[in-house]
Amino acid sequence: MKDFLNKLNSTAISLGAEYAEARALRLTKTSLTLKEEQVEAAKQGIESGVAVRVLVNGAWGFASAGSLEPVTLDNAVLSACRMAKLASTRLKIPIKLAPVKVIEDRVVAKPKKDPSHVSMEEKIQTALKINRSSIGFDSRVKSCGMDYLDLTGNSFFVNSEGTSIEQDKLYVWARITATARTNGVFTFSREEIGSTAGYELFDEQIPEELGKKVAARAVQQLTAKPPKGGKSPVVLGPNVVGVFVHEAFGHLAEADLALSGGLLASNMGKKIGSSLVTFYDDGTLLGSFGAFKYDDEGVPTQKTLLIKDGIVTGLMHNRDTANKFNTNPTGNARAEDFRVEPIIRMRCTYMAPQDQTLEELFEGIKFGYYFKSFRGGQASLDGTFQVGIQEGYEIINSEIGAPIRDASISGNTLETLHKVDAVGRDFVLDPGRCGKGQTAFICDGGPHIRLSEVVVGGSA
Template identity: 45%
Template sequence: MRDLLQELIDFGLRNNADYVEIRVQEKVSTRIIARDGILERVVFTNIRGASVRVLSNGAWGFATTNTINKDILIDAIKNAISMARGASLITRRKVKLAEVEPKEDKVRAEITLDPTNVPSEEKVEYVMEVNKLLLNFDPRIKSAQSYYSDEKIIQTYANSDGAFIEEEKIYVYFGSDATAIEGNIRASARESFGSTKGYAIINENLPENFVKILGERLQKQLKAKTPKGGAFPAIIGPRVIGLFTHEAFGHLSEADLAFTGAVTIQKIGQKVASDIVTIIDDGTLPNGFGTFKYDDEGVPTQKTIVVKNGILVSFLYNREMAAAFEAIIKQRMPTLLEVFNVKPTGNARAENYRFPPIIRMRNTYIAPGEHNIDELFEDIKFGYYLVAPLGGQANLDGTFQGGIQEAYEIVNGEVGEPVRNVSFSGNTLETLMKIEAIGKDFDIRAGTCGKGQSAYVGIGGPHVRVKELILGGGG
């Protein structure tokens, strides 16, 4: 394989490419879905493919195919070069790449049990057991879906700078959703987990424990009241603050979106959060769903501090955006280079060989603080405690929205009655400024992020107290 890739790279360099990179991938996966006690789908997938990306005259060209042979790949390189040259005639900005030391490595996934060695029957049993336990948990639970998936990906990466990396990645994910009905009240909830540690994550999550979390969430929702709309003090639990950190802030810290005009472009080296807030995007977190060793440009991953004690100190970069920001900052505000990172951070990721790498988050979180969780609640007379999210979305102008599936009132410093159909929204930077205390605790979960392509990420953090959060809901 290495000889073939080198031959292809040399061909590209001889034919007007200034940079060539090739990714060859093989993926094996199993997906299982059960609904209302019936096993509906057991799906096995085995696919492979390759892509070539070239830089010619300052523009990218990218071609992908699932036929891996020399002639087809030579055609793909020709095609990519011709597209790059076509693009170079109309692009306004010439692409330059930040220098990185080319790596040679072979990385095996650090796992305790390879899911591809676990019999499908065993996976089916797990899915069916959770599904049946859910339906039997409470007679008011009328419907339940359970889904399992695993993926094993082996990628060979080579580029014309001399990088040659083979990396294996293994993902295991499980989730369920269920509906409960009592009279006119309908409640629905979902729960999931995932890891890069292998099938061990399934063995660690006993069906009865998983079902209890989801079942009790539904029971609480059935008796929950609707919240008052307006601004209230709030304690945001790890999973909701994780969603907020990822959706509301994380995307704004992606260098391509900042470059496009996200509000963060005006905040380089400036205060964007209260002094106690440090935000990290970490590709090294053990077992994290967004953990890997090299990104899809062959750059080693790292633990990137994006906000340090309230100050914006780095964006998340690929090689192109790192070079672009270095040039801009050198020219316009060189003193900022002392406080603001412009080196590649290893955030270039592609969903699979069919996509060019773009800037994506990894495991993104607010660093834990110094308070016990109880202390955070202490002097809140009335507020809300947000525990489990549904989903969220943010805009480049800094507005965000998040939906919540499990939340409680806080009354005189104590967790009170459950509330349902809560959502929260606001301006990201204003909200980050209102964080007044951070817990010592830490929890992070598996998630999937969409940005034209999907990526596995980790979402979490500690408990956080916000002076004021705008809550909607009640319908």
């Protein structure tokens, strides 16, 4: 395979490319969809293909084909070069890549339980257990669902600079949902789990417990009331902190978005938050959902410091943006599969814990909200963020009070980071998926934190 990809790169260079890279991917996927203990679909798939990316006169040309046929791929190289050349005619600032070390490596996955060796029957049994424990939890649970996916295979990366990497790929992921209903009130609850370690995920996350947890939340939400809209002090759980870090800050720290007029390019080295704020994007946490050894430009992953004590220290880079910022690439270039080109993506993005206890965070809040678990979040380049909440409670006189439902928080990132006035000593990471045109498997989290105030969106 290595020689085959090298040949494609050579063809590109002979057609005038100053840089060429070729990626080949062969993946096997198993997925399941269950609803109310019924297997809606048991799926297996095999896909393979090659992507080539070339730089001609400073413009990118990318072509991919779900094929390993030499003729098809030679044509792909040809059209990538031709289109790049065409685009370069309008280019004002040519793209250059930051230099990186040449790497030759073979990365082998070492799962305790390889998902490709676990039978479909066993996977279905696990999923059924989760479904059963949800639906059996309470008569008010009206429906439950489970999506399961595992992906195994390997990827080759070869570029014209001499780098050649073969990496095993392994992901195990599941999404569990439940709805409950009584007297016209509908509630919905969901949980995601994921790992790059192996199918042993289900030894750590006991299926019955997962099903119960999701069902219990849906049932509890039945008695919840909508929150009062307006400014309020809040305590955020690690699950919400993770999404806040990812959405409200993480996307702004992706160098491509920072360059596109995001807020951070002009704030490098500046204090944009409380001294309690330290954020990382880390691809090195073995087994976590955002972990890998080399990104899809052949750059080693790393633990990237984004904010230290409230001061912006770094961004997430690919080789192109690293060159523009005159820094080193951080290993954040990821492609969902062979069909698409690598773009800057987060890995495991989190807030570093400090030293306060949970009691200390709640202390002194006369009336506020405790937001424990999120449901979706989104941010825009002007720093406006929104995080939806699927599990929350009132805080009354420093104590957790009645549950509330369908809340969200919103604000401007830079204003909000200054409002972080207490950070806990606990630390939890949750897996997730992030959409930026392509889907990436990521992870995020942190400790419990307190915001002195944030706008809470509620209909009451």
